[in-house]
Amino acid sequence: MTKILVYVEINNNKIEKVSKEIISYTKQTFDDCEICALIAGDNTTIEALKQEVLSLGSDKVYVIQNQFLSEFNVCAYCDVIADFITQDKPDVFLIGATFNGRELAPRIASKLEIGLTADCTALSLDENKKLLATRPTYGGKLMATISSKTVPGFATIRPGAFKFKQPESSKTEICYINSELNLENLLTRTNVLKTDIKEVAEDWTGSDIIIAGGIGLKSKENFELIYKLCELTGAKPAASRAAVELGWAPQSIQVGQTGSSVSPKLYVALGISGALQHMTGVTNALKILAVNTDIDAPIMKIADYAIQADAINILNSLISKLSD
Amino acid sequence: MTFKIIVFIKQVPDTDDIKWTEHNTIQRDGLESVINPYDIGAIQLAKNAKFLLKDCEITAVSMGPLQAQDALKEALAMGCDKAFLLCDKKFAGSDTLATAYVLSQFIKTQYNNADLIICGYQAVDGDTAQTPSGLAQKLDFPQITNVTALKEINSEYSVWFKSTEYYNQQIKITHPAVISTTIKDTEIMPGINGYIKAQNADITILSADDIQADISKTGFSGSPTQVKKAFRPSIERCSELINGTNDNAVECILTLIKKCKEQDCD
Numbered sequence: 001m002t003k004i005l006v007y008v009e010i011n012n013n014k015i016e017k018v019s020k021e022i023i024s025y026t027k028q029t030f031d032d033c034e035i036c037a038l039i040a041g042d043n044t045t046i047e048a049l050k051q052e053v054l055s056l057g058s059d060k061v062y063v064i065q066n067q068f069l070s071e072f073n074v075c076a077y078c079d080v081i082a083d084f085i086t087q088d089k090p091d092v093f094l095i096g097a098t099f100n101g102r103e104l105a106p107r108i109a110s111k112l113e114i115g116l117t118a119d120c121t122a123l124s125l126d127e128n129k130k131l132l133a134t135r136p137t138y139g140g141k142l143m144a145t146i147s148s149k150t151v152p153g154f155a156t157i158r159p160g161a162f163k164f165k166q167p168e169s170s171k172t173e174i175c176y177i178n179s180e181l182n183l184e185n186l187l188t189r190t191n192v193l194k195t196d197i198k199e200v201a202e203d204w205t206g207s208d209i210i211i212a213g214g215i216g217l218k219s220k221e222n223f224e225l226i227y228k229l230c231e232l233t234g235a236k237p238a239a240s241r242a243a244v245e246l247g248w249a250p251q252s253i254q255v256g257q258t259g260s261s262v263s264p265k266l267y268v269a270l271g272i273s274g275a276l277q278h279m280t281g282v283t284n285a286l287k288i289l290a291v292n293t294d295i296d297a298p299i300m301k302i303a304d305y306a307i308q309a310d311a312i313n314i315l316n317s318l319i320s321k322l323s324d
Numbered sequence: 325m326t327f328k329i330i331v332f333i334k335q336v337p338d339t340d341d342i343k344w345t346e347h348n349t350i351q352r353d354g355l356e357s358v359i360n361p362y363d364i365g366a367i368q369l370a371k372n373a374k375f376l377l378k379d380c381e382i383t384a385v386s387m388g389p390l391q392a393q394d395a396l397k398e399a400l401a402m403g404c405d406k407a408f409l410l411c412d413k414k415f416a417g418s419d420t421l422a423t424a425y426v427l428s429q430f431i432k433t434q435y436n437n438a439d440l441i442i443c444g445y446q447a448v449d450g451d452t453a454q455t456p457s458g459l460a461q462k463l464d465f466p467q468i469t470n471v472t473a474l475k476e477i478n479s480e481y482s483v484w485f486k487s488t489e490y491y492n493q494q495i496k497i498t499h500p501a502v503i504s505t506t507i508k509d510t511e512i513m514p515g516i517n518g519y520i521k522a523q524n525a526d527i528t529i530l531s532a533d534d535i536q537a538d539i540s541k542t543g544f545s546g547s548p549t550q551v552k553k554a555f556r557p558s559i560e561r562c563s564e565l566i567n568g569t570n571d572n573a574v575e576c577i578l579t580l581i582k583k584c585k586e587q588d589c590d
Contacts, residue, residue, distance in 0.1 A: 099488035103469045106454035110424055110461035115548030118452035143557045150548040189466035194494040209584050233581050266584045307566045307573045317574045
């Protein structure tokens with residue numbers, strides 16, 4: 001049976017959401033494959049997160065414990081994981097395209113001399129069960145589907161590209177792998193002198209409803225209305241790159257190729273023209289509704305519902321109606 | 325001993341200005357080529373290091389066609405001291421693994437005394453960010469990615485600021501090492517002296533043989549990944565234009581929001 005291995009990344013003692021998204025997606029999409037999760041760390045971290053990993057819906061969980069893995073060190077993690085891949089020989093190996101994932105995966109690929117496709121937003125298997133990974137390139141202007149001559153098929157997956165669904169029950173087998181590798185020499189080469197944890201905003205990319213504003217809102221004051229409407233509807237706010245560059249909204253809520261990918265049930269785009277670089281971030285929205293004065297704006301052909309109107313008027317009307 | 329910094333740069337099409345052929349390939353005619361913006365950030369970091377170290381030499385290296393000499397001239401004008409172009413038909417079509425191999429062969433055969441390798445975070449025509457990590461592994465060097473600034477440097481080690489989605493860090497790394505930087509909005513305006521120096525400088529062109537590259541690991545045939553198909557993203561849905569007054573529109577939006585909340589969006 002085709003074996004798909006998903007690396008479960010831990011950051012700040014939490015499982016990365018993208019790792020859960022990949023497990024959910026592969027489990028739902030490739031039903032004749034064995035979906036396995038791989039978690040690596042020191043004993044304390046593993047013990048704290050083991051139950052949660054077991055609940056994510058994979059068929060199997062591999063646990064690698066090694067005392068040298070107490071914090072992320074790309075060289076140490078690379079050696080441990082590459083060693084496991086060599087022994088376990090999965091057909092497909094997937095890692096979330098987080099900052100650490102994008103650093104770790106190519107180092108593993110280079111060590112194993114295998115091909116790697118970065119930042120994928122879609123996956124499939126060909127008739128020989130080889131991985132076909134699709135990714136945006138040239139800033140989202142072109143999509144490329146890439147296969148590899150080497151095994152395992154290896155890809156990093158864009159956060160938010162797939163949706164995580166907590167399974168009701170999970171029959172997961174657990175396998176402990178004792179890693180005897182001595183990584184001490186690797187760890188002495190880099191030394192973290194100081195760490196300031198950033199305040200991480202609550203994850204909003206998987207919200208059911210996202211209301212986004214763009215340049216058509218004409219001012220920062222008008223953009224504030226997006227927040228107001230979100231408060232009234234329970235939606236999460238988002239912005240186009242243009243709105244962020246004008247300083248109307250923080251980069252943390254930017255949607256698109258250079259921002260986040262989102263997967264809401266409903267994406268409401270107010271005053272956004274719909275440049276490709278923006279739209280690649282919303283391809284996984286179930287429904288898109290766009291309001292724009294310009295009937296020829298690209299988004300009016302892309303959206304499920306297109307309303308030709310002034311976004312500022314619509315925003316004001318919505319707010320006054322909901323405030324009643 | 326002179327501290328040796330290698331900066332790898334890539335010449336890329338100006339992605340703001342891409343036109344497509346009907347076969348979804350890039351219309352190369354008349355396309356502006358520029359130094360990858362992140363690589364200019366890498367040159368800036370190298371210059372900062374040189375400023376602190378004094379006895380330091382910056383070498384700019386690119387893999388690409390002869391045309392990439394333009395990018396190297398630009399790098400020289402910006403303050404790099406030497407330039408090499410890795411140019412061979414057998415390099416053409418290299419993916420990130422093959423590229424990392426070629427660059428590692430350059431270091432091993434020409435600069436095995438390199439102290440620091442600085443790369444841009446990723447190339448804007450590929451957005452993969454894979455080559456610096458792949459290269460660091462091939463050389464068995466430690467690495468720091470997502471570097472935003474240099475804090476201190478001496479011949480033995482350096483300290484860098486790193487920023488990810490969760491934290492800002494200061495990391496000390498022992499040389500030799502690979503650094504990749506997310507700085508990309510730097511502009512280095514070469515002075516007239518820079519241009520004069522660049523005009524007179526020689527760019528050394530090296531082939532696969534010169535760097536003792538095993539050509540089964542380079543170029544299109546030596547690359548494990550292959551593009552099966554390329555397509556312009558088709559993101560159009562069956563668009564329904566809603567006409568009528570503002571009131572209609574508002575009503576329609578509210579209904580959709582309500583439906584979504586009730587778990588039923590179709």
